[in-house]
Amino acid sequence: MRIEKATNLLPPVKRGKAVEIYVDGNPLIAYEGETIAAAMLAAGLRVFRHTPKTNSPRGIYCGMGVCFECLVTVDHVNAVRACMTQVYEGMHVETRAEWSL
Template sequence: MSEIVIDGEPLPFVEGQTLAAALVAAGRVAWRTTRVRHRPRGVFCGIGVCFDCLVRIDGVGGQRACLVQAAEGMTVTTEEYDDE
């Protein structure tokens, strides 16, 4: 099984899984919060229409986890908004 790094922690994934699928398979159903009320968000539509599953991949923010296929050695950071 291959691994990606999520927020500094290794996470195994199955070849062909998207980042969202790997996160949900590991029990993480939310990985960011909304800007105003800090409500948890994760995968919602699963087809790239909404923007609930945003993550930072290898330093590039605003990536939809449901559209990006997990790849060995990928570094993912979950995105949290702050009010500043």
């Protein structure tokens, strides 16, 4: 869920142009300027990958590119940090790709 207005003291939130991205093949609407992580969280998606050894779910932790917990595959490129990568029209994000660091 995205906020529309932070408080009564601030103007409404301005968003970029709506774009369609695909997460594990499922379309979702995001906005230019948002990160993959923001778009996925707004859609209620919390699991971004699973660890190779124990298959433990991982998601957003630091939200600023430091922890590498949010790695996804974007258009066949592995290990992309979702919290640092902005969406674009037609982007394909995979959270279930089989790879390890």
